Structure formats: structure tokens, C-alpha cells
Amino acid sequence: MLKIHKLRMRFAAAAILTAALCPLPAHAASKEIVELQTQVQQLLDMVQRLQSTLDTRLGVVQHLAEQTADDANRMTATVSALQQKINAQNDAGSAKLDTLSGQVQSLNDSVDELKSRIAKLDKSVQDMQAQLQSVQNPPPGGAPAALNPGAAAPQEAAPGAPVAAPLSGTPAGNPAPPLQATFQAGLRDYNAARYDVAASEFQDVIHYYPLDEMAGSAEFYLGDIAYRRLKFSEAVKDFNAILEGFPGSPKAPAAQLRKGFALLQMKDMRDAGVHELRLLIQRHPQSPEAAQARAKLAGLGVKNAPAPAR
Numbered sequence: 001m002l003k004i005h006k007l008r009m010r011f012a013a014a015a016i017l018t019a020a021l022c023p024l025p026a027h028a029a030s031k032e033i034v035e036l037q038t039q040v041q042q043l044l045d046m047v048q049r050l051q052s053t054l055d056t057r058l059g060v061v062q063h064l065a066e067q068t069a070d071d072a073n074r075m076t077a078t079v080s081a082l083q084q085k086i087n088a089q090n091d092a093g094s095a096k097l098d099t100l101s102g103q104v105q106s107l108n109d110s111v112d113e114l115k116s117r118i119a120k121l122d123k124s125v126q127d128m129q130a131q132l133q134s135v136q137n138p139p140p141g142g143a144p145a146a147l148n149p150g151a152a153a154p155q156e157a158a159p160g161a162p163v164a165a166p167l168s169g170t171p172a173g174n175p176a177p178p179l180q181a182t183f184q185a186g187l188r189d190y191n192a193a194r195y196d197v198a199a200s201e202f203q204d205v206i207h208y209y210p211l212d213e214m215a216g217s218a219e220f221y222l223g224d225i226a227y228r229r230l231k232f233s234e235a236v237k238d239f240n241a242i243l244e245g246f247p248g249s250p251k252a253p254a255a256q257l258r259k260g261f262a263l264l265q266m267k268d269m270r271d272a273g274v275h276e277l278r279l280l281i282q283r284h285p286q287s288p289e290a291a292q293a294r295a296k297l298a299g300l301g302v303k304n305a306p307a308p309a310r
Helices: 002-021 026-136 179-191 195-208 213-228 232-245 252-265 270-283 288-299
Strands: none
Touching (some): 179 195, 179 213, 195 213, 213 232, 213 252, 232 252, 252 270, 252 288
16 A cells, blocks of 8 residues: 555656656647646556555455464364363273273173082082982991091090191181182172172181182272272282282283273372283283273373383
């Protein structure tokens, strides 16, 4: 706009200067001035048309720029909303995956316990059949065989001899609770979220049967209860108990996974948690827990290359 105004002023000044410097006769001067004025007017008209064209194009460009800015803002808002939705879905998926993993582990334990009970029941049936055959077909010329032929007759202890202590290490007046029933009760209370009762029952299993394989499973569930209560340090101790005391337990991969998750939740323990997940992938590469560990490491932006075994 400023340039166009200056151009107009220059044209007018040129016309005035031309009229002043040309000493023409009156008639000739009048004719030249008219022609000059006509040319100046034509130039002014051209300048005005040019200005109108520039204004129109500038308006179009401004409109396009505003539309582009609006589109960019809408795209940014859409991307932000999509990112939030993806993050929410990932969080929800992780929570559901943890819950499902716990349920599957509980189901596996129930199946294992059922198989063990079926095997014991089958053994009991076979023993009863053998006893019945022994009773129905006693040896010739002798008394009927005892219900347990292989059992020796009890002998009286000599006076003053020490009495053997129970195998469980508990006083005779406080017998150990049944292993199967106690563990199954703890499992039911765990699945029903009665964590205080379940923890007490699992502790009984560990206390009275510390060398049994079920003690390792009980350690796992104690650690998982502590993890669900956000007691991550306590959870790590319980998971270490099964990893160190029962390394061959079916619960070992799940215990190492939960241990890694617990370490990631603790302050300044991120590297230890990452190392634990990598170690799990190295030891059990085809397990479902290894798949969860890979997904967790990917979510943290960490390469899931296995760490060296300790």
C-alpha cells in the first residue's frame, strides 16, 4: 500500500514537472497537458486495478493460512485424544492381563492339586483292593492277614527311652493341619479377595510343610497378596523365597515376573526391575510370563535383550 501511494505521488509530480518545464504555446501546452493527464489517469487506473488484485489475492492467502492453522490445530487435538485413548487402553489391558494371569495361575494350581488328589485316591483304592483280597484269601493254615501286611507290630518302648517327636516339629497336642485342605482353603480365600485369611492359611502351609512343593506355591501367593497391597518390598522377599528355595516350581516364572514388576514400582530400582524381566526372558523364553515381560519392556522403551545370568 505504501509503495502504491508513493507511485501515485511520483506520477503526479512528473506530470506537474513536465507541464512546468515545457515552454509550449498555450494551445499546444493545453493539448500536451490533456494528453499527459490522460496518461496519468490511465496509469492511476492501472495502479488501482493492480492494488485491487493484490488485495484480493492477499485475502485468499490469509484465508488459506487460517484454514491451514485450523486444520493443524484440529489434527493436533485429534492426535492428543488418540494418544490418551491408546494409553488408557494399554493401562486397562495391562490390568486385565495381570488379573487374567492370576486367575490362570490359580486354575493351574487347582488342576495340579486335583491331579495329585486323584493319584492319591487311586493309590488308596489299589491298597484297599489288595487288603480285601488278602482278607478274602487268607494263607492256608494261618490266621487272616492284617489289613496292612507290611506293617510291623508295634513294640513297647523301653522304660526311660525318649519318645520320638512328631515329624512336623509341632507339639503332640497341636497337630499340623492337613496340607491339601489348608492350601485349597487359602486358594479359595485368595480368589475371593479375602487376603488376610488367605495369607494366614498360606503361612500355615509354609510353617508346617516347609519342604513340600506347595510351600513354594504358598510363597508365591503371599508375594502376590503383598504386591496387590502395594507392599512391594515385602513382595520381593516372598518372590525371592520361591525363586531361591523352589527354583523348579511351576510358579517360578510368574514369581520372577511379579518380582520385576515390584522392583519397577520401587524408588531407584528401575534398573533392577529391567534386569529381572530380561533374566526371565532368558530363562523361560517361550512362557506366557516372558511375553508379558517383553510387552512391559517395550512399554518402558527398553530393549528386551536378555541380561546375563547371575
